[in-house]
Amino acid sequence: MKKLNARKSLLILIDMLTLAMACFTAYFLSNSLTIVHLEPENMYWQILNFTLCNLLALGLSGAYRSIWRYANSRDFTACILSLCVGSAASYILTVLTVDRDYRSNIYMVLAFLISSVLIVSMRMLYQALYLVANRNWGKPLRDRTMIVGAGQACKTILSEMLGNDCSYYPVCIVDDSKEKISRSISGVKVYGPTARIPELCDQLQVDVILFAMPSISEEDRQRILQICTSTGRKIKMLPYLHTMIEDQGLLNQAKELRLEDLLGREPIQFDNHEIASFIRDEVCMVTGGGGSIGSELCRQIARYSPRLLIIVDIYENNAYEIQQELLREYHQSLNMTVQIASVRDFKKMDQLFRRFRPTVVFHAAAHKHVPLMETNPEEAVKNNIIGTFNTANLADLYRVKKFVLVSTDKAVNPTNVMGATKRCCEMIMQYMAEQSTGTEYVAVRFGNVLGSNGSVIPLFRKQIEDGGPVTVTHPDIIRYFMTIPEAVSLILQAGAMAKGGEIFVLDMGQPVKIVTLAENLIRQYGKEPYRDINIIFTGLRPGEKLFEELLMSEEGLQSTMNHKIFIGNQIPVKIDDFIDKLNAIKGVMDGDNTEEILSRLHDLVPTFEHHVNE
Numbered sequence: 001m002k003k004l005n006a007r008k009s010l011l012i013l014i015d016m017l018t019l020a021m022a023c024f025t026a027y028f029l030s031n032s033l034t035i036v037h038l039e040p041e042n043m044y045w046q047i048l049n050f051t052l053c054n055l056l057a058l059g060l061s062g063a064y065r066s067i068w069r070y071a072n073s074r075d076f077t078a079c080i081l082s083l084c085v086g087s088a089a090s091y092i093l094t095v096l097t098v099d100r101d102y103r104s105n106i107y108m109v110l111a112f113l114i115s116s117v118l119i120v121s122m123r124m125l126y127q128a129l130y131l132v133a134n135r136n137w138g139k140p141l142r143d144r145t146m147i148v149g150a151g152q153a154c155k156t157i158l159s160e161m162l163g164n165d166c167s168y169y170p171v172c173i174v175d176d177s178k179e180k181i182s183r184s185i186s187g188v189k190v191y192g193p194t195a196r197i198p199e200l201c202d203q204l205q206v207d208v209i210l211f212a213m214p215s216i217s218e219e220d221r222q223r224i225l226q227i228c229t230s231t232g233r234k235i236k237m238l239p240y241l242h243t244m245i246e247d248q249g250l251l252n253q254a255k256e257l258r259l260e261d262l263l264g265r266e267p268i269q270f271d272n273h274e275i276a277s278f279i280r281d282e283v284c285m286v287t288g289g290g291g292s293i294g295s296e297l298c299r300q301i302a303r304y305s306p307r308l309l310i311i312v313d314i315y316e317n318n319a320y321e322i323q324q325e326l327l328r329e330y331h332q333s334l335n336m337t338v339q340i341a342s343v344r345d346f347k348k349m350d351q352l353f354r355r356f357r358p359t360v361v362f363h364a365a366a367h368k369h370v371p372l373m374e375t376n377p378e379e380a381v382k383n384n385i386i387g388t389f390n391t392a393n394l395a396d397l398y399r400v401k402k403f404v405l406v407s408t409d410k411a412v413n414p415t416n417v418m419g420a421t422k423r424c425c426e427m428i429m430q431y432m433a434e435q436s437t438g439t440e441y442v443a444v445r446f447g448n449v450l451g452s453n454g455s456v457i458p459l460f461r462k463q464i465e466d467g468g469p470v471t472v473t474h475p476d477i478i479r480y481f482m483t484i485p486e487a488v489s490l491i492l493q494a495g496a497m498a499k500g501g502e503i504f505v506l507d508m509g510q511p512v513k514i515v516t517l518a519e520n521l522i523r524q525y526g527k528e529p530y531r532d533i534n535i536i537f538t539g540l541r542p543g544e545k546l547f548e549e550l551l552m553s554e555e556g557l558q559s560t561m562n563h564k565i566f567i568g569n570q571i572p573v574k575i576d577d578f579i580d581k582l583n584a585i586k587g588v589m590d591g592d593n594t595e596e597i598l599s600r601l602h603d604l605v606p607t608f609e610h611h612v613n614e
Helices: 002-032 040-061 073-097 105-137 152-163 194-203 218-229 272-279 292-303 316-330 346-356 370-375 377-397 417-435 456-465 484-497 514-524 575-587 594-604
Strands: 143-148 168-174 188-191 208-211 234-237 283-287 308-313 336-340 360-363 402-408 440-446 448-450 470-472 481-483 503-506 535-537 565-568
Touching (some): 002 040, 040 073, 143 152, 143 194, 152 168, 194 218, 208 218, 218 514, 283 292, 283 346, 292 308, 292 360, 308 346, 316 336, 370 377, 370 417, 377 402, 377 417, 377 575, 377 594, 402 417, 417 594, 440 484, 456 470, 481 484, 484 503, 484 565, 575 594
Parallel strands (some): 143 168, 208 234, 283 360, 308 336, 402 440, 448 481, 470 535
Antiparallel strands (some): 503 565
């Protein structure tokens, strides 16, 4: 506050000297140009009168509350108008006291004009010098900010911006409401409709767009976000209304626009109480615990106080990273062990089950990269099918309570090796559910996971950072997407709900075009698609579909207590036939006959239609 008062005092002193100089200059010009003759004995009164009246007018207009380095034309206009009022008041006071013959009117006009030019010029000069100094010395400037939405959130944000020395300077508000357009909120003008956002960004030199519409419908949210991303400006998002924290300022809760904000749906909410009761005091094993899904499983399981968390992974670097992260966060409060092992190694996995006696197993270990599995089908079969069969049988042998398989939408009517092996894993769950009397087996099926290892987003980011081009296989390819935390919460929720044999499916809204994701990601880097960063189409890869399905036609859907989670009806598995075919594919693993492996895989998964795209 002391610093602020000192700044005000200095500005008032400068204005006082400027007004006095303007008054003296007007007096000199009036006499020297013989426009009008003023008596010298009245000069001091004129200067004092003019200076005080105009200082009072400037103060009442709020000139000393403004931050002049961020001033715009409206601020300068207000300054000139206040000088006009102050000069008029000074003139009237002069007429009533010392100049009843109205000889000072020309002099007063000159004083007003000179003082207006000097005071406005000094402020503009200060603003220009400040901008030059900050460009040269790297001191951060306040970002010129557009607020989208003229509701209560906007009013609160403006109060925070104007009442604090924050890094945002509001230059405009944009809203679709005709009643609000052309009005002002806390002195900031409301423009509209939102279709004008790109035009206004250029016109008003906007640096940041603050999206302040937390309760808007999802359809309008996506429409306006698409407009915002097309500007290439940085975008900050307020959270959804139900996730806001009351005791924190809204500006503190504004986050960078993330790609998941453009998925076209709200984040899916799960019953944490049910998950907590499912995990608490259990011995939880996570296979593939160092992967993107497995590591997030470990993070979320750790929150619910398991008796022991067993992280199993064949890649020691990944396992080490999640181990160190959990140790930093939980210190000694989390009972955890990390075991380096492959699910393909039955003896090693048997030792782990016998030693730790897990009560809940989350099976996330899998090869999932579609093109690589096309050229290495035997590895997909060994890791995905045989590894799952090993782990599932050990779960039954050691009386595990629940076994949860992480599956994928690529398992539906698969056209690639990876999808076919994951469909076989689902069939193993159904087979085990029919055979076991002590363990509940369940599969969880979802679409692509944003940001996971091997997904398109890390690839796109790397390509953009390298200057492009961004590669998309086909302009019409679409996928269902979800975030990693959503995927893992679904896995945990499904485990809590499971009764045995179910395939849980998440309602993920509408599928998203991959090219749209690429365009939006390029804009997040402040670049324009096809101009700054090109997008090229490389053609569908082997086994790749234009779109993925979440259910096979014969499965159908059953609703659950959570309106976003459904259960696919079980497709019967012929036990003896299934085991015979499983043994048959095991028998060809040691050879190098890819066609034989694919033939046996087709026998196991009748819906497998292998597509090789040229």
